[in-house]
Amino acid sequence: MKNETQKQGGAAGAGPNGAAIHAQGLVRRFGDVVAVNGVDLRVGQGEVFGFLGPNGSGKTTVIKMLTGLLPLSSGEAWVDGLDVRRDAEGVRERIGYMSQKFSLYDDLTVTENMTFYGSIYGLRNARLKQRMEATIELNGLEPYVDRQAGKLSGGWKQRLALGCAMLHEPKMMFLDEPTAGIDPVARRQLWDLIFELSGHGVTFFVTTHYIDEAERCSHVGYIYYGKMIADGTPEELKALPDVRPAGTKRVEITAPEITRALRLARAMDGIRTATVFGQAIHALVEEHFDLSEMRRELAGHGIHVTEVRELEPSLEDVFVELTYKHKETGKWATE
């Protein structure tokens, strides 16, 4: 037993130091489809890592591999210093996980849900009570402690889920689309809470579809057809040559009849890509592209452009560009 302990302790030490998550060459095959294709990840302690990608691109598979639910077809991964392949149980002990669906028990009260989750992690009696009180306070759940979870609104449900996932004070939290389907105010509050905890050294691995959430992350990864096609801080990603190729600029064109304008714009020489953002078109154009010429041409079709201005790329631009770029090659790799 003692030897075993030391050996496993040794395995924990073998994880690259400093990183909360360190993964190299993660591969997962389902039959002959390669669902996760050589993903490398390094998430520092206390970082808020935003993991983005279209539905079905392999996000959940990566989370399942990192939490030890799915065996790795090849590659290696350490979470909180533990080798996922060797000590999945230990990993699960140390992480908190909150899934995209509200996955607590509707018919149990807030207190009962917390008691259940706390006891799973081995919290008992005074310790459990103390942790529950602290978590309830942090998440502002006091008014609802005796309410059945099913009768809470979406935002409160997510707070309860987050509360249950952090009862055992994990240093590493996985949140799988935590804000899907909750209102903007609750969304903002949840993120405030995430940043507060990350300030205390908790690392977050968050998947999301909201670009504004990604903008707030300290580190963002974008997965497309099982491959990581972007990895860095939001600023680094915006400076990628693919996003801002030499000799181009980004402009925002505000005009009425936006869909017709888009169709016309896409046909023009000098416009590389164009997409609608609200009431405007975001376009990547050649440096020498004549904007007044474009105004005239659109006016010729009865569309009077109200405003044209140069634009910094947003993360959304980043992902759109990268997705375009990988569209041809972006297919599921098969064996």
Added chain:
Amino acid sequence: MVSAIKEKMKQANPFRGFRSIVYKEVLHIRRDFMTVFFAMFIPTVQMIVLGFGIDTNIRQVDTVVFDENGKKESRELIDRLRNSDTFRIREYVHSDAELNDAIVGGRAKVGVKIPYDYSRQLLDRSTAQVLVLIDGSDSSVAGQAINVATSIGFEESLRRALPLRYAIPVEVRPKLLFNPDSRSPNFFLPGLVAVLLLFFTAFLTALAIVREKERGTLEQLFVTPVRPLGLLLGKLVPYFVIGVMGLSGLLFFMRTVFQVPIAGHVLLLYALAMPYLFVNLSIGLLISSRARTQPEAMQLSMMVILPTIFFSGYIFPRETMPLPFYIFSFFVPGTYFVNISRGIILRGAGIEHLWHDGVVLLVMGVLLLLAAAKRFQKKVIAT
């Protein structure tokens, strides 16, 4: 260091999370009693129907008589039929057509025709013939009617063939052991125990797991330190306790209301129920590894419960089944438990008679559990 070792031992515990799951499951059951009630409902209805309602003994079969002969001899024969308790003569008819019509029309299941020359043939010491028409559409009635009618014929022949002062040379006196009055509650209720336990373990456990699948809570549990065994046993135990309570209730009603004596040791029955529950748990697991929704789980459960009802010998005797079904019945776990239950309750059998049934169940349980656990790991956890 000591605490680190303790920590590791906690992780190595394959039943990790068991107590937490039991706590939660008990809360679920208290909040959602309908599911348990539903599972209770079918066995209870079966108990009432089979205990009170159905008498499988064939008695007082409606019979029509066409007595063409109408002499003392023919009336004697009719009296014998009437006294047998199997036949109830409800009508006399006066032609073959009427006799036929009574059976076709369903007014009678048996028609007896005593021909006009019945008494004369007897006096001439040649063979007198009696025609017995039997409605074959109900096979158990038909079988009983044939048997009784034939034996009455034999007795009547012997009586007439032997000189008056001679006794009948051989008399077979069947004695029905263990259920002397062949009461149907004695036959059905011990078998019902098998069905009841199946409902509570396989069915409710499968439902409880599939419900968590539907809600997405199962996915959440897999990311916690709860081990699969802790999860499954934690789910099973509360229903097992309810199952044992159900079993006790059933035994109590069986003993008091339906007056079925328990010849053997009740404790042995509880003890041999364990391997059976083990098999059922594995079946429940197999179902839950397959079904995605609760209705799907119910349908799959029915695929298990129906063979148990039909092939275990609970309702239909296995010995009369066509060979393929008879062979199939060996693969139905209920078969062994019906035998155990009847053995203990009716025949007073002990462990020395029933151990092999227990062993078969245990082996089935181990094989099924291995298959189920593997499937569960592959299809439910790692997907």
